[in-house]
Every structure is written in C-alpha cells, then in structure tokens.
Amino acid sequence: MKRNIIVSLFLLWCAFAAAQVTEWSPDDRVIRSGRDDGRYLSSYGVVHSMLSNIKPECAFRPDMSRKEFGKWQKKVRKSMQEIMNFPKQPDNSPVPKRIHTVQRDGYRLEKWEYYPLPDCVSTFLVLIPDSLTKPLPAILCIPGSGGFKEELAGEPGVTTNLDNDYRNPKVTMARNFAKAGYIAVAVDNPAAGEAADLGQYGRGRNYNYDLVSRFLLEMGWSYLGYTAYLDMQVLEWMKSQSYIRRERIVISGFSLGTEPLMVLGVLDPSIYAFVYNDFLCQTQERALVMTVPDKNGTRTFPNSIRHLVPNFWHKFNFPDIVASLAPRPVILTEGGLDRDFDTIRRAYEISGYPSNVEMYHYPKFADPQMRKKIDKLPEGLSRDEFFDMVNVDAPDHYFKSELVIPWLKKHLE
Template structure:
C-alpha cells in the first residue's frame, strides 16, 4: 500500500490494544498515577515565574458585577492578561470558575466584549459570552487570554497578515522542536490563573471549578487532571475519541500532543478527573467533534466513573446544536455542584 492508510490503522490499533493490556495488568490506581505523569511529561515542562507580582490593569463597574483585568505570569519572559468578574452584592467567599475560551479573539469573546474591548451588544457567537452566564449565577470568574489568539498572536504572524486568526501553528511547531508543547504552555498559564483566583478574598478556594470550550476544553481537562483542587469540570465541544475526531477531522495543530496516544486514548485521559464531578456537553451536529465519537467517549468515561464509585458525579448533555456552547444544563449544574448545597 503506497498511501500509508493501512499503516496508520495498524499503529492505532496496536496502541489501543496495548492500552487494554496495560489496564488489565496494572492496578487501577497505579495506572491512573502513571497516566497523569505521562500527560504531564508529554506536554513539557515550563519554568515557573515565582517572583512575578500580579498587576491590576483596569476595573469597571458593569451591570450586576465588577469586571477587572489583571496581568499575570506563569513562566519567565511571558505575561498574560485575565478578566475577573465579581458579582455585586454577594456575601462571600463565593464559588469560583476558571473559564477558558476556544479559538476566536480571546477572553473578550466570553466576557461580552468585542475585539477592541467595547461592549458587544449583538447576539453572542458560539462562545455564548459564557463567563457572563456564570457570574450572573453568583460565581467569581477568571477568564485568561489563551496564548495564540487575539492580543496574544505572534508579531511575526501579524506582520505577514494582520488578520491572521491565530498563531497556533508557529507556537506549536517551535515549542515541539524544543521538547515542549503549546498545550503545556496554555495549561501552565491556566493553572497560574487558578492560583490567582484561589487567593482572591472574594473566592472560596475549596469551591473552584473549570469550564472550557473546544480548545479550551483541552486546556480545562488537562488542568483538572493535574490540579486536584479543581472541584468540578465542564467540558463542552471537546470530549471525543482521538480516532473519531482528531484523526478523522482536520484540526488545528494545537490539538496534537506528540506521543500521548502511546499511553491512552482521550476518554481514559479525561476519566482521570474522576471521582470529582464532571459535565460533558456536545452539540448533536458538531462537525469537528462528531456526536458519534462523543457518545463513545462518554460511555467509556461513564464506565470509569462507575468503577471509581462516582457514577452519580458524571452528567452528559447532547443538545440540538453545532460546535458551540449550550449551557442549558451545565451552567446551573456547575453552580449547584460548587455550592455544595449552600
């Protein structure tokens, strides 16, 4: 076969067969620890920037909440901005949420702003201004700018095309050549945003969750696996199998982590969030994370949760939509789960 199709199929099947062999050979807790370490190693390590002091960039009173923007840093030579949304008139400390956007123009897209920072008065797009939906439910939200989008595109890319949608390609390829990954950098920054949120006086550090959409779901799941203090996780427009999505549909290069499939398929990796609460949401007509793959992944993740004695901690919603956030059940689920009956 000249084309290589059969070779790729053979290699994938061998990898999945090895996953099953290892899962039967190893104790469940032993395998979970090994997979967490493999996920961390596959993404690459970034030196922390311990000496950086967060800086307030702006503070704006909005209808029903205060919006701040702060500058943070997770690794030397690199800073990033994040919006903080704090509900008005709420008795704290309150539940908190790390809200992670997907491909688009950055965190402004989920906090109700246009690219230039002015108020977005139009009908929201696929991100549904979801950070606003969360703060309106009485949670403090942090929405970091994911590197590669909006104001965080590379100067070299903007010089070639001021309208380039992202810098994912150059960031991914150069980091991979240096033994690191764009996912690793994004997760490091997301976790730094979590640490900042947990230290805020308005926030109960024991009641913080994460919600990620699309590429933000990749960041969100990995952050949740690596940070056990994230108490609840919502993944929308992301959960699937590698076979049915990443391999079957042309995705942005930032979805690929070298060597990760040697260790496990995506559902088993997402299942490392167990036994903490997890909500999986997907559009029935999502063209890039197809519903058939979502249902396969959800079924496997459900089996993992049941094996952990946490079957009641997993919720699944397939909504009549495309690649977008719904929130019809997940917003209130997140508030209820983080409120612990309070």
Template sequence: MQQTGRTIPTETFYTSTESLSRLFDKNVRKLRFQGETAEAFRTWKQEAAAQLKKVTGMDQMEYCDLEPRILGTEQMDGYRREKWLIQTEPDVWMPFYILLPDGIAEGETRPAMIAPHGHGSAGKYSPASRTDIPAVAEAVENYNYGYGLRFVQEGYIVFCPDARGFGERREWMLQGEEERAFLNSTCVELNHIAISLGRSLTGMWTWDLIRLVDYIETRTDCTPGKIGCAGLSGGGLQTLWLAALDERVQCAVVSGYFYGYKDSLLKYSYNCGCNYVPSLWNHVDMGDLGAMIAPRPLLIETGNEDGLNGDRGLQNVTEQLEITRDAYSVWGQENRLQHHIFEGRHRWDGKETYPFVDRWLK
C-alpha cells in the same frame, strides 16, 4: 498521459494515512485504565499523569513568582470587569479578565469559575462577552460564546484568560488589528516551535491554567476548594487537560471537545495543529483524559451536528464517554458524569451547564 495547462493529471496517489491509521490501532492507549478498584485507579492515574506531563513537556516548565498586577477596572451592568496580569513562567505573562459580581459583602467569598476560550474568539474577549467590539459580537452570536458573562451573572467570580497565541498573546506574525488577525491565533506556529524543543502548546496552555489556579488560591474573595472550569472547543481542550492534571478543579464542563482521536484528529488531520502532542495517542485516547477527572463532577455537552465529531458522529463521542464512565463506576459516582446532547452544530449550548455547576460548586 496528457498535459493539461501547467500540470499533468495524477492517476494514482500513494498515500500514508492508511498505514498511520493501522499504526494507531496497533499502538493506541497503552496507558488505558483496566483496574476495578479505587486504589488501582489512583496508581494508574499517577502513572498516566507523569507520562502526560512528560510528552507535553510540562515536566520541563519552571515555577516563578506570579507577580500579579491589576491593569484596569471597569464597572459593568451587575458586575465589575478587572484586567490582570500574572507571570506563569519566567518572563512569560498571561493577561486575563476577572468578572466580579456586584454585591459581594466584606469577608464574603464566592466560588470561582475559569472560562477558557477556543478558536475564532480573540482570546478572553469572547467568554467575557465584549460585544462592544463588533468582531467579537459576531463570534459571541455565532458560537454562543459569552459563557463567562453568564457565570458572573450566576454569582461566580469568573476568570477569562488569554491562552498562548491568542488575544494579547499573539506572536509577531499575527499582531495586526484587522479582523482576521484580531480573532485568530498563532497557536500552530507556537506548537511547531514547542514540539521542536520537547514541549507542546497543550502543555503550555495547561501549565498556564495551573498557575492561574495558584493565583485564585491566593485571593480572599474566592471560596477555598470551590474552583470550576468550563470551555468551548479549544476551551474544552484546556478544561479537559486542566481538570485531568489538577485535582483542585472540582467541577468541569467540556463543550464541543470530546471524541475519539482517530476519527477526529487522525482522519481529520486538517484540524488545528494545537491538538497534536508527540506520542500522545500511543498512551491515551480522549476518554482516558476524562477518566482521570473521576470522581469529580464532569459535564460533557455535544452538538449532534458538530462536524468535529467525525464521520461516525455521536458514536465517536459515546465510545469515549464509555471509557470515562468506567472510571466513575469504580468510584460508584456515575451521577457525577453527565452527557448533554443538543440539537445543533459546533457551539456552546449551556442548557444543562448552569444547574450542573450550581449543584456541585454552590
């Protein structure tokens, strides 16, 4: 074996991924739904929800007073943008924007939409379309990120939160204001800490949104029973989990985040560490999370060139969709599950979104 420079060539790699892939096939989806009745579905969902709260660490999280406070307000073109803060766990604070359409009469209510962000967004700034910030303007352009703005233009009261690790919730190791730090996150570092304490970032994100729903229900300007959630990528993750575990979410739109775990997160294990929850794959695949939303309206949108779909592309998506569709069939509500495939890469499309949400929330 000839030395080349400071290393030597490796003739054979003795890897473990293949073994873990076989383990996935052996153990995956032990909590899959196999019933044929609504009663069986309810029983399954209750068991699945309890297990998911356990593996994510949500069953350890503590309720506390929300202590909502307004931090600022600014009149925009056709809507008012307010900045708020709530406490989601003791001494854990979540800042968020509320976008309020102009023209709401005294005593009038509007449906509420939660618009969680994904990666490369600077947190709440991209869904709220803060294009006055040059780095955010580029992210909004690249990913069509301004869906929060679009929803307020459609007449909804919109909530754009910072997820833990993003925006104003970045941890100490990424608190600079240079563009790389500003746009990115400390979600990987937070998940490393969380899983070592029996929690997970997915659980913390979902918990925070559940507490945001708690806050929305206290507002007199939001229509009772009319709460939706829509997000791209990591925002799709947050939407999927929130809708699966909180039935107060009456309509969900998941963009760029619906595919089989094996192809997209086991084989493509370089995807962000925030996707990983201890033991999750032993219990469910992504289609099972979608099934837990049934029979409430769910729209999934997928770019046919989205690399996150994995090597098999749309097949990896449609396999999970069929798992979800089986649950909607149990309720006789197949029309409430919609899949929009668009030409393009990983981004928000929205072509079918706004009519879909209007149909079910307005």
C-alpha cells in the same frame, strides 16, 4: 519554423504528462496495501498502519476494581506530567498585578497581568459579582478556537474586527457565570486575542496558531503544553485570593478549551468540577478513519499542529482522560458516541459516585433512536461523514449555559 516545432513538442509533452495522471478511485478512501505480504509502498500507508497498532498505555479498563482505578489515575497523572513537559517557573517572577477595574451591571470587571516565563507577560479578566459578601466558588473559563477572553466577559475585542459577537449569550461564558452569582476568570489561548501577533489586525479570528505551535514543537514543547502551563499559573493565583473558595474551583472549557481543561484536571486533583463543552471522541480513531482524499488526491489530517503533543497517542485518548477525573463532578454537553459516554459512566460507577457525571447530546441526537450505535468506526470517512457518524451537529456548537448553570447550582450550592 523552429518556434513552431518547439511549441509542438511542448504540447506533446503536456499531453504525455497529463496522460500519466490518474484520479484516485473510490477504493482509495480506505487504506489498503495491494500486496500479498500486506506491506505498504506508500509512506502514508506505513504510518497509518503503525498508528492502528498503538495500544495506549493508560487506556481505561471497565473491569478495574476501585483500588486498581486509583492506581490507574496516578499512572495517567504521571504520563500527563511527562508529555506536558512544564518548565520550572522562575523563582523571581513578579507577582500578578491588577491593571484596571470597571463597574458593570451586577459585577465588577478587573484586568490582571502575570509573568509566567522570562520575557513573557500574559493577561486575564476577573468578573466579581456585586453580591459578594463571603468567599464564592470561582470558574476558570477557557475559550474555543477563534475565541478570546474579552468576548467571554461580554467585552469588545482588542481590535475592532473582533467585535462581531461579544454580546451573544451563547459566547459570553464568563459573563453568564458572573450574572449567576459566581466569580469568573477568563483567559486567552496562546496566539489568540490579545496574545496574537500582527494577524489580529488583518486576519481577525483566523489566528496564526500554527506558527507558534511550530516554534514550540521545534523546542521540544507543544501548543497544549504551553496553554496548560499558562492556565495553571492563573489557577494558582485563583487559589490565593481570599474571596475565592479554593475548594470550589471549576474549570470550564469550550471546544479547543476542553484540552487544557483535561490537562489541568489530571495534574491538579484539587479542582472541584469540570464543564466539558464539546463532543467527546477518540482522537487516535479520528485520525485513522478520516482517510478520504481531496479532489487533488491529498489526504488531510483531522486538525492542525496546535493539537499535536508528541507521544500523546501512546498514552491515552480523550475518554480515558475524562474518565480519570472521577469522582469529581463533570458535565459533557455536546455528545459523541454512546460507546465513549459508557466509558465515562463506568468510571464514575467504579469511583462510587455515578451521579457526579451528567452527559447530554446535541438536540438533533437527543433521541436515542436518532443516534448511531457504533463500537468501531469504519475507515474511509470525510469530515462531514465523521461528524454525522459520531452524532455531532456542528452548526449547533456553542456554549450551553442553559445546561451548565443549573448543573453548577446543584453541585456548588
């Protein structure tokens, strides 16, 4: 009898608790206060409002004179130096060392290791065309999320569960460049490929980026700051090689790799040109408009903490950074909003070299009539709705050598 009473009370409690739970409504897609004074009880509402009121210090202004534009570029560079927070490289670091060399069809493949931090060794691959008779232009190749340097070079991964796509010409960025007659240098992103922890054996390409990012953030750094610092050491090595034309070094980034590309481009004015193979967007706006809750009523952030750089939104958005690269040649291959492309176009007009920028949309949105013409995105978007509104065809996301290699030949030869 006593047992039955307890069970009955438990069931009543469950029914009561369930009655208190209400599902979120379509109105909850958009962040609203619900109070006459406009204040938010929800902490998410508070931080969302705070972000919406941030005006980046280094936002591009289309009415700048060329002189003002030059001063603005210096401001962007100083801000980037501050938030990237590079450590001082140890004076007694060993020089990079070549580990092995193998001959491939039409080029030589070398593997090198270098020592950018105490207790750290990192590696990169170099593809040198057999046609080398004098110093050649060189391209630093940075992979996207889940990618690694071996697949960029058309080589098997460091474990067998990374071997599934390394012969795909839509992936083999560095190999494609070497076949076209350029020196290609391929790197890993931190926590990926050869730089991954034990997860590379069981998780495959699903690397545990967030664990490394968390450690870096707790120490006052960031995943992007660490990535760009490592890539900068490889870039400096490239400049020191007699067979590389140091005044003709290009940075090529795919997807996630476009982020260190932008950092290197701002910090090193000697870089000659840039391949930006991803869609262009304003990251602050993306976080503000993707507010749709999931089925449990949880709003999710557009991306993971490996993209988190403290103070980034106070400084600039991606279009501002790309605009600051002018007048150096840049190609953008996967679209975005015409609004953001117009920012880049205007920067190159101010710099005096409007022909140094080329911009392409996904084939699905190549026809201007198929693109959304938007000045300000509305709140209340899901991820898929956001992609569609900014003219992104996610299944067609790959490294577009068919656009990039002819562009390189035009600017390098």
